[in-house]
Amino acid sequence: MSKLDSSMRCHAPVPLAASHDRNARRTLWVVILTAVMMVGEIVAGYITGSMALLADGFHMATHAGALGVTAAAYAYAKHHAESGRYSFGTGKVGDLAGFTSALILGLVAIGIGVESVVRLVHPEKVDFGDATFVAVLGLIVNIVSAILLSGDHNHGPGGDHGHAHADHDHDHAQAHGHAHHGHHHAHGHDNNMRSAYIHVLADALTSVLAIGALLAGRYLGWVWLDPAMGVVGALVIAHWSHGLLRDTAGILLDRSDAQLAGRLSAAIEGAGDVTITDLHVWPIGAGCHAAIVTVASTPILSAEVIRTRAVGIKGIRHLTIECAGPA
Structure with missing residues (x-):
């Protein structure tokens, strides 16, 4: 890295x-x-x-x-x-x-x-x-x-599920920065x-x-x-x-959201050119989640490329991406 x-x-x-x-x-x-x-x-x-x-x-x-x-x-x-x-x-x-x-x-x-x-x-x-x-x-x-x-x-005693959109990512292979792609109200529990x-x-x-x-x-x-x-x-x-x-x-206690993590993994690894080596997804508010994803790829892909694969996933408010070389 x-x-x-x-x-x-x-x-x-x-x-x-x-x-x-x-x-x-x-x-x-x-x-x-x-x-x-x-x-x-x-x-x-x-x-x-x-x-x-x-x-x-x-x-x-x-x-x-x-x-x-x-x-x-x-x-x-x-x-x-x-x-x-x-x-x-x-x-x-x-x-x-x-x-x-x-x-x-x-x-x-x-x-x-x-x-x-x-x-x-x-x-x-x-x-x-x-x-x-x-x-x-x-x-x-x-x-x-x-x-x-x-x-x-x-x-009520059950509650419901909500969403927010991914709007935050970091390119740790080239630089450490932040980009926002819209603001959304959070809905959910x-x-x-x-x-x-x-x-x-x-x-x-x-x-x-x-x-x-x-x-x-x-x-x-x-x-x-x-x-x-x-x-x-x-x-x-x-x-x-x-x-x-x-x-x-x-x-x-930042309980991991396995369902949301699964959707995020499928979207990022779907093309077969990226392997996720570390993944954390946790709630930060009503209907809002943060995620940290570490990926390995050859050649090294930029965080912007990875980010475009996660744009359609509802529920992620902050997305941090770390790009490395081959696993």
Whole structure:
């Protein structure tokens, strides 16, 4: 490999998802709605002496805190999007917030599960009237919140896939430089919004299960059904939390995208005159990936030639190419 030129130009920042500002506004409204509901329940609980209202109010406080983390992440990512302190932009801030929210969800699931098991073993008197009122009111708030957060259909327990185009490459055989070939909005997983949506779904689920169990307890005498539904809800929330933890941790740890790497390899080696000796593909934001490719060829091909083979591959935002001699 020949000596590299020391000249270098700065990376252009990776753009935030096109829906970033819209999702930030929606999340802020949900935070406000959740906080108002939380304060109302706690105040009403103290005035009426209802432990059901107080308990649900403090439970709502944990979700308000997690949703606050989501809103703060949007603001931080936006404020520092053009900062040179972050080599690939602030696209992963949302995934960091999503990971934090998933941990909170996991703790909530454990708390609900433990308390439900304790009440199965040692049943307590339930004020069905106040508890049903709280559950119905909470469900209404959750429905409104879900409507606010469900505009893009890309943040549920599953998510979707997006793209961006390759626009960054380096010729390490001749010089070390950068070229840009268009700017594109990134689309794809917004794990920050997904975490907020799952928090709302978790609350809605517990409200629905609670309403059914409370009505059964009030009219059929099935007092045991309330804590039993608590266990069911805890298991479902734990499942959602695990999925969100798995996905966000993979992004934060630069998990390789095997499918995208396969498409990139096929495109570059398709002509049969190039051999890839090293390849790394990892996510740097919603729908954006970076890739480093080391190729060997005889004669030595320029990075520009290699780049033209990768232009049509969706999902690559930064492409670094190292060209060497024969393997």
